[in-house]
Amino acid sequence: MKKFFLSCCLLLLCSVSLLAQQTSASHNQKMEWWREARFGMFVHWGPYALWGGEYHGHQQRVGGAEWIMNRCKIPVAEYQEMTRKFNPVDYDPEAWVRLAKETGMKYIVFTTKHHDGFAMFKSNASKYNMVDFTPYGKDVVDALVKACRKYGMKFGFYYSQSQDWNNPGGATHRRPMNQGWPNPDSVAIDAYTLAHNGSWDPAQQTRTIEQYMDSVAIPQVKELLSRYGDVSVFFWDTPKGITKAYVKKFLDLFKDYPNIIHNDRMGGGFLGEYKTPEQMIPTVEQLDGTDWETCMTLNNSWGYRRSGNIWKSAEQLVTTLIDIASKGGNLLLNVGPDPLGNIPQENIDRMKVMGEWMKKYSASIYGTERCKVDKPVWGYCTQKVKDGKTLVYLQVIDWPKDGKLLFALKEPASSARLLHNGKKLTFENTEEGVRIAVPTTAPDEIASVIELEFDKVLPRYPIKAMNNNLYEIVDAPRE
Ligand code: FHN
Secondary structure: OHHHHHHHHHHHHHHHHHHHHHHHHHHHHHHHHHHHHOEEEEEOOOOHHHHOOEEOOEEOOOOOHHHHHHHOOOOHHHHHHHHOOOOOOOOOHHHHHHHHHHHOOOEEEEEEEOOOOOEOOOOOOOOOEHHHHOOOOOOHHHHHHHHHHHOOOEEEEEEOOOEOOOOOOOEOOOOOHHHOOOOOOHHHHHHHHHHOOOOOOHHHHOOOHHHHHHHHHHHHHHHHHHHOOOOOEEEEOOOOOOOHHHHHHHHHHOOOOOOOEEEOOOEOOEOOOEEOOEOOOOOHHHOOOOEEEEEEEOOOOOOOOOOOOOOOOHHHHHHHHHHHHHOOOEEEEEEOOOOOOOOOHHHHHHHHHHHHHHHHHHHHOOOOEEOOOOOOOOEEEEEEEEOOEEEEEEEEOOOOOOOEEEEOOOOOOOEEEEOOOOOEOOEEEOOOOEEEEOOOOOOOOOOEEEEEEEOOOOOOOOOOOOOOOOOOOOOOOOO
């Protein structure tokens, strides 16, 4: 009897550990392309582009221009009236995808519905959508998906599941009137939003959140899953009021789509597959070993802003991508197309420089992981294992003028070369690490890359568990 009990326990243990192994193996399999990709394009596009961050002749004071309806407390009817003019005749999704591809990006995440509640796709759950509500009358999601497929670009859907300022019952994060424009009725408006859970228009309150979820959010997610084929990512956002019951309802919809990768913002305790630091690069101490992706703007707004933009430099952006890869993360870099469908030239110019850099050095980004040497004085490093060897990439920002570069890893390297032209470099394996003789001028103005080869599989250096923080709402880039 005792023997029988022991064998049962053993069997149970084996199946549990097998299950765990299978789960993590299938998780790793699911994440494989995403980890390889390291670089994607985020697109924030919707009727907010028509406002361009301006209301009644005033610049929206705080935050991204996609929040204009909330920050400026634009009444639902007035915002809808503007949406009636949404006619993006210049929309050329293939040009967007080509731009992403030339920049070295491997996936695109598109705002199918942002907090303003407007569906960029044909929806039977809400007439407030691109096909039924605008003179343009075409499903822009469908066109983008087709373009992505044509160019072999993975695509993902951003969907604001609870925050919805148009469809009644949708949640609203309260923002004081002084973050919008100097409305003479600010005091009364602030008192109203305080008493009404953040909403500013009675039209937003004619249904409960449950009614909104069941009649809009759930059916729309179903539409997004069933219509466009192999979606790769679901990017949830601002999960106000999402209960476990709604997590279950959402996840039930995904049963037939096990390969879709979810971010960590669905809410209700659902962790998703990857974390989403926003507008910042986490320090090693802030990471906990789960996959992560920094989403970031090139300027100071997610949505199109007509004026008042503060642009990051191309050098800053390339360094950001390297920094993120060196910590084992992905970068999802945002563009905010204008109301006609054009990606602003300032975006394109910066992305072109990134693309040029990627053409020479993308091997040091794609599929790489963190390397052991944290924060070398001259820049960053990444590594990847290939055919039983390890390739370590040194991304040198501060090129040593004396022609001597020390990589402080105490492992013997077998070769060293400049990545862009394959030129061999001489080196010495010393007690302090690998000492490389480099040209006295930097081959690249932004970041030059040296590839070191090690004839063995170097250990992986996962980031230690330190932080269980989930996503926190950051609705505006730090100014
Ligand atoms: O409120 C949104 C914001 O507008 C933007 O969509 C970003 C992108 O990650 N997410 C929210 C803030 O965290």
